[in-house]
Amino acid sequence: MKNLRIGIPRALLYYSYAESWKLSFSELGLDVITSPETHANILREGIKHxxxxxxxxVKTFLGHAALLKDSVDLLFIPRYVSVEKESFMCPKMIGLPDVVRACFTNLPGIIDPLFHVKQFGDNAVREFTKPIAKAISQHHPDVYTLFKRNMNTAVEIPAEQNRVSARLLSEVGILSSHRKMNIGIVGRPYLLFDRHLSKNLFKYIKDLGANPIYLKPEEPDMREAMAVIPKWVYWDMGKEVVTSAHLFFKDDRVDGVINVCSSTCGPDSFTGDLIRKRLNQRNKPYMALSIDEHASDVGIQTRIEAFMDMIARVTA
Ligand code: SF4
Incomplete structure (x- = not known):
């Protein structure tokens, strides 16, 4: 008998959790099919739908779903509502399975398990895996055990992106060994690490001779950052974005900060305002780089170059 083929679109939370999903489904005996890296045709298809x-x-996600839907038995589109007790995903992320159902006909089966730590607490993974087990006709305890074991599998980040933890930044430091221009990059992983959407910005900055740094904040850093601003950030990834910006602004080795955001993102406009008005106490060079489907490589590159010129003038 042929294995079930499960499709995982390479967009949105793929950039945070894909390795754990892929590993778990493979170990359960499914053939895992992922879409390729985003390219112009995928995005065009997403926009069309x-x-x-x-x-x-989300448009990008639709393009990936369109590419996979006719070649798999099942599409995996989990509904992440909260990954911790104090914050939520944005409504578009929460409604993602419904958006896909509304935008396409002739879909394969969709597995859309709910991940909701605020509601289920320590049982979140157990609840998450129940519909998965049902959809693939396997025993729930086996599915749960695998997903639980694999849930912290790190996602592969392209080598050109200097990804460090907050602890590394403050204690050892990718920054301490040289004195290149250091630029902190903040933003959502699915925008930053999708090379087509971000216009390969990490590589571009590196090619210009500077050092782009992406930070993975840790819990104490988030508490510290939240204490600086007037109101706790309840958007899950928004909290990380704000915290990273806070850490970059207060670190003297970081010369400037770029906030990469999506032009029609409600949470990004909220966090962008907080970053600009409340966190940049030292008036460090800061740029919000808003990206939409019309953004051209050249337009983004020109802005980055102008930003680096500004840093060079300020730090001269
Ligand atoms: S970019 Fe903004 S609106 Fe879109 S899914 Fe992410 S948080 Fe939601």
Whole structure:
């Protein structure tokens, strides 16, 4: 008998959790099919199917779903509502399975398990795996055990992106060994690490001779950052974005900060305002780089070059 083929679109939370999903489904005996890295045709297809004011990352997701839907038995589109007790994903992310159902006909079966730590607490993974077990006709305890064991499998980040933890930044430091221009990059992983959407910005900055740094903040850093601003950030990834910006602004080795955001993203406009008005106490060079489907490589590159010129003038 042929293995079930499960499709995982390479967009949105793929950039945070894909390795754990892929590993778990493979170990359960399914053939895992992922879409390729985003390219112009995928994005075009996503835009064609999108409705209303969907943001660029969701349009991209639709393009990946379109590419996979006719070649798999099942599409995996989990519904992440909260990954911790104090914050939520944005409504577009929460409604993602419904958006896909509304935008396409002739879909294969969709597995859309709910991940909701605020509601289920320590049982979140157990609840998450129940519909998965049902959809693939396997015993729930086996599915749960595998997903639980694999859930912290790190996602592969392209080598050109200097990804460090907050602890590394403050204690050892990728920054301490040289004195290149250091630029902190903040933003959502699915925008930053999708090379087509981000216009390969990490590589571009490196090619210009500077050092782009992406930070993975840790819990104490988030608490510290939240204490600086007037109100706790309840958007899950927004909290990380704000915290990273806070850490970059207060670190003297970081010369400037770029906030990469999606032009029609509600949470990004909120966190962008907080970063600009409340966190940049030292008036460090800061640029919000808003990206939509019309952004050209050259336009983004020109802005980055102008930003680096500004840093060079300020730090001269
Ligand atoms: S947080 Fe913003 S970019 Fe992400 S899915 Fe929601 S609206 Fe789109």
């Amino acid at each position: 999108a409705v209303g004011d969907l943001c660029l990352p």
